[in-house]
Structure formats: structure tokens, C-alpha cells
Amino acid sequence: xxxxxxxxxxxxxxxxxxxxxxxxxxxxxxxxxxxxxxxxxxxxxxxxxxxxxxxxxxxxxxxxxxxxxxxxxxxxxxxxxxxxxxxxxxxxxxxxxxxxxxxxxxxxxxxxxxxxxxxxxxxxxxxxxxxxxxxxxxxxxxxxxxxxxxxxxxxxxxxxxxxxxxxxxxxxxxxxxxxxxxxxxxxxxxxxxxxxxxxxxxxxxxxxxxxxxxxxxxxxxxxxxxxxxxxxxxxxxxxxxxxxxxxxxxxxxxxxxxxxxxxxxxxxxxxxxxxxxxxxxxxxxxxxxxxxxxxxxxxxxxxxxxxxxxxxxxxxxxxxxxxxxxxxxxxxxxxxxxxxxxxxxxxxxxxxxxxxxxxxx
Ligand SMILES: Nc1ncnc2c1ncn2[C@@H]1O[C@H](COP(=O)(O)OP(=O)(O)OP(=O)(O)O)[C@@H](O)[C@H]1O
Ligand SMILES: [Mg+2]
Numbered sequence: 001x002x003x004x005x006x007x008x009x010x011x012x013x014x015x016x017x018x019x020x021x022x023x024x025x026x027x028x029x030x031x032x033x034x035x036x037x038x039x040x041x042x043x044x045x046x047x048x049x050x051x052x053x054x055x056x057x058x059x060x061x062x063x064x065x066x067x068x069x070x071x072x073x074x075x076x077x078x079x080x081x082x083x084x085x086x087x088x089x090x091x092x093x094x095x096x097x098x099x100x101x102x103x104x105x106x107x108x109x110x111x112x113x114x115x116x117x118x119x120x121x122x123x124x125x126x127x128x129x130x131x132x133x134x135x136x137x138x139x140x141x142x143x144x145x146x147x148x149x150x151x152x153x154x155x156x157x158x159x160x161x162x163x164x165x166x167x168x169x170x171x172x173x174x175x176x177x178x179x180x181x182x183x184x185x186x187x188x189x190x191x192x193x194x195x196x197x198x199x200x201x202x203x204x205x206x207x208x209x210x211x212x213x214x215x216x217x218x219x220x221x222x223x224x225x226x227x228x229x230x231x232x233x234x235x236x237x238x239x240x241x242x243x244x245x246x247x248x249x250x251x252x253x254x255x256x257x258x259x260x261x262x263x264x265x266x267x268x269x270x271x272x273x274x275x276x277x278x279x280x281x282x283x284x285x286x287x288x289x290x291x292x293x294x295x296x297x298x299x300x301x302x303x304x305x306x307x308x309x310x311x312x313x314x315x316x317x318x319x320x321x322x323x324x325x326x327x328x329x330x331x332x333x334x335x336x337x338x339x340x341x342x343x344x345x346x347x348x349x350x351x352x353x354x355x356x357x358x359x360x361x
Contacts, residue, residue, distance in 0.1 A: 004029040004187055005050065005155055010059030012045055019045050021211045023059070027189065027204060032181055034198040035191045036234070037208035043191040046208070047157050050189060052076050064154035064187075076155075079148035083160040087132040087143055093119075094128040097146040118146045121183055122176075138169045138176075145180065158190040162197070174200055195235050199223070207231055224349065229358040232283045232351060238315055238326040241284045247352065249276040256282050256352075258321045263345060270352045270361040280361055283351040289327040291316070291335075292344040307333055318343065 005027040012020040020042045027033040035043045048054040050061055052073035060069045068076045087096050094115055095102075101111045119125045122142045132140055141161065148156060158177075162170045178201055181188055192198055198205050199219045207214045207222060207230075215222055215231045226232035232240045245256035245263070247270075254265040254274060263282070274280070308315040314333040318325045318341060327343070335341060352361040 004031065004064065005033070005189060006060075006062040007046075007050070008060045008062075010046070010049060010057060010061070012042075012049060012054060012057040019211050020049070020057070023213060025206055025213070025216055027187055029064075029187055030185045031187055032201055032203045033189045034202035034205045035189065035208060036193065036195065036198040036202075036205050037214075038193055038234075041208040042211040043193070043208060044159055047159050047189060047191050050155070051078055051080055051157055077151075077153050078155045078157055079151055079153040080157045080159070081144055081148050081161045082158075083163050087140060087147075089132055092129050092131060093124060093135070093143050093146075096132065096143055097124075097150055100147065101150055114150050115146075118149045121149070121180060122146050136169075137165050138173055141165065141169075141173055142176065145177075149180075149184070154187065156186050156188045158188065160191055160193070162192075170197075177201065195237070199235065207234060226283070226351065227360055229281055229283065229353040232353070236285060238286045238328065241282075241286065241289075241326055242353075243282045243284070243320070243323060243325075244355065245280055245282045245352075247274050247276070247278050247280050249274055254352075256280070261321065263347065265347050265350060265352070269347065269350050272361060274352065274361055279355055281353040281355050281358075283353060284345065284347070285349065286315070286326040286328045288346040288349060289325065290344050290346075291327070291329055291333065292342050307335055309333075 007026070008024050010020060010023040011018065023046060025033070035046055037043055045054060049057055052068065052071060060067060062068065063076055063078065088099065091099070097115045097118055098111045101114060115128070116125070119128055122145065124139070124142055124146060127135060127139060132143065135143070144161070162173050165173060174197060190201060202219055204217070205219055205222055206216045209230055215227045222231055222235050226235070229242060233242065243258060245258050248255045248257060252267055254267060254269055256263040256265055306317040309332055313331065314329045316327045316329050316333060316335065318327065325343070353359065354361055
């Protein structure tokens with residue numbers, strides 16, 4: 001059983017540039033943490049900090065209950081898999097996986113048993129004699145993971161390991177990594193900028209924004225209960241609709257106005273106090289909008305923009321009060337450019353955000 005990970009008040013600067021700002025988080029033993037965020041937000045730097053490759057920083061790192069802040073990477077009992085994993089082309093799969101044990105002079109029988117165990121988990125048993133050049137991209141990726149696994153590390157670190165693979169292989173490897181995680185019960189910290197990867201793999205996501213934690217929570221937390229407009233926009237595809245509204249409050253009811261169109265909101269659209277007449281950003285997920293004959297709202301202006309068939313559903317973009325309104329509609333839908341369309345809104349999961357700060361109201 002591997003241990004957990006604890007990061008406390010970690011900050012990192014390159015000269016005058018602060019790239020990580022006071023990061024604290026913890027992962028339980030066996031947990032799957034995904035570091036998510038856009039390019040340049042500090043994901044790899046944080047992972048490198050955990051690994052010991054980024055030595056000069058503030059804060060402490062504990063792995064499996066041990067303070068490793070001042071230890072070399074090799075003394076941290078971690079394993080890393082990077083985007084650009086280089087396998088030894090002249091060595092067989094067996095030799096590639098065995099390499100680390102061999103240079104540490106483990107007994108031949110031990111190496112054979114350990115490589116066998118790892119190959120079995122990774123479904124590489126039939127490929128052990130092959131060279132990397134004779135493998136598919138996904139199989140090569142599994143060998144790279146296998147090399148990391150033979151060491152029984154306390155913590156696995158992955159930095160965008162799937163980004164070189166095509167869409168189908170990525171999806172397959174995602175399932176594979178999830179399975180490996182379950183079989184090994186290992187603790188994993190995994191970097192990606194892909195929200196689908198984050199949602200499917202993580203039991204905890206840390207969403208980074210310009211070196212700070214924007215939100216930390218389960219995939220469901222981030223999707224259903226975003227703390228900020230940034231978080232709401234980052235998770236979900238097509239992106240959440242963010243509509244500027246004026247909020248009217250009377251007794252205990254909330255109504256959002258877009259021009260003279262009134263949208264009734266549940267009270268929990270805001271977490272705190274809303275001031276009558278205040279401007280806000282209304283967040284509504286595309287799947288909570290449906291085309292209807294009787295919906296309360298007719299899209300005005302020039303009506304239908306775009307229909308993108310995606311197989312079981314259609315992504316529809318309508319013009320709503322001059323702004324794009326994204327919807328996910330079941331089945332194959334075709335709308336003509338110049339028609340107007342009623343839309344019914346399911347507001348049960350909507351959110352109100354502060355237009356200045358982006359914080360959930
Ligand atoms: N050695 C360095 N010297 C100076 N700045 C650096 C150095 N390494 C990284 N940075 C900067 O730190 C910031 C964070 O970089 P990092 O590689 O952690 O981003 P990232 O989130 O992994 O991005 P990506 O998704 O593009 O890989 C960036 O602005 C980057 O330019
Ligand atoms: Mg990176």
C-alpha cells in the first residue's frame with residue numbers, strides 16, 4: 001500500500017516571476033489527484049516540485065508521511081512518466097521494463113518475477129520479446145508506465161502522458177490508467193490540460209489559474225458547484241453559457257432579466273445575499289437548455305446560428321439577445337438559419353457570478 005501526498009504553502013518563483021503561489025493540498029493514500037489548468041499555469045512546475053527536480057522553492061512536500069522537501073529525486077521513492085517518454089529502441093520490452101532493476105543489480109530471478117507481474121497488469125506479457133519499434137503507440141505508452149511500476153513507488157507522477165496519442169488511443173489509455181490505478185491502489189498525481197481526462201480519472205482535481213488554486217474538489221464538485229466563473233467555464237463541453245443579467249429580488253424569489261426577458265431562478269442560484277437590481281453573470285450548462293414549442297423564451301434577433309451533429313446529440317448555437325447560446329440537444333437536429341426558436345430552460349443547476357471578481361454570488 002502506498003502513502004499519500006501533502007503539499008504545504010508551496011511557492012515557486014523564477015527570478016521576479018512567481019509561477020506558483022501558496023499551494024496547499026493533500027491526497028489520501030491510493031488517491032488520484034489531477035492537476036488541471038491552461039498552458040503556463042504552473043502544472044508541470046508543481047509536479048517537478050513534488051518530484052524534487054525543482055529544488056529551490058518555499059513550502060514543504062511530504063510523501064507517504066515522510067518530509068522529502070530536501071531530498072534528491074532518487075531518494076523520494078517516486079516514479080515519473082512524462083509526455084515524451086524515451087524507450088531504449090535496441091532493447092526488448094522486457095529489457096526496457098527491467099532496466100532500472102538491472103542497474104540496481106537485483107537478482108535475475110527477482111527481475112523476472114517483477115517484470116512478469118508488471119507485464120501481466122499492463123497486458124504486455126505477449127510482447128515482452130518485441131522491440132519498441134514493433135509496438136503500437138498505446139503499447140509503447142504502457143511499456144513506459146511499466147518501467148515506472150517495477151519500482152513499487154510511494155507515488156506516481158504523470159505529466160500529460162497521453163498527449164502524443166491520437167483521440168481513440170487516448171480514450172483507451174485513459175481507461176487503462178484508471179484500471180492500473182485500481183489494481184495497484186497507488187497514489188497518483190497526474191497533470192493534464194484536458195478537462196475530460198481530469199473528470200474521468202481524478203477523485204480529486206486541483207484547478208490551477210496563474211499559479212494559484214482556483215478550486216480544489218471532486219470532479220462532481222467542480223462541475224456541479226463551481227466556486228468561480230473561471231472554474232465553471234473550464235469544466236464542461238460545450239462551455240457553460242455565461243449571460244449578463246440584472247437580478248430582481250422579491251420576497252424570496254430571484255428573477256434574472258435579459259432586456260425584458262424574465263428568467264425565474266431557484267433561490268440556490270446564489271449562495272449568499274443578492275442585491276435587487278444588481279448585475280450578474282448567469283451560468284447555465286448547455287445540457288440544461290432544450291428546444292421546445294412552448295418554452296418561456298423565444299430567441300430573438302437572427303435566430304438560428306449553427307447545428308453541429310455529434311452522433312447521439314447535436315450541438316446547437318442560437319442567438320440570444322445578441323449573444324451566443326450553446327445547447328446540447330438529443331438526436332439529430334436541423335434548424336433553418338432564419339427561424340426563431342423557443343427554448344426551455346432548466347434552471348435547477350444554474351449559477352450567479354459576480355461580473356467583477358467572477359466569484360459565485
Ligand atoms: N526554468 C524556467 N525559467 C523561467 N520560467 C519558467 C521556467 N520553467 C517554467 N517557467 C514558467 O513558469 C510558468 C509555468 O510553467 P509550467 O511548465 O509549470 O506550465 P504548465 O502549466 O505545465 O504549462 P503546459 O500546459 O504548457 O505544459 C510558465 O509561465 C513558464 O514560462
Ligand atoms: Mg506542462
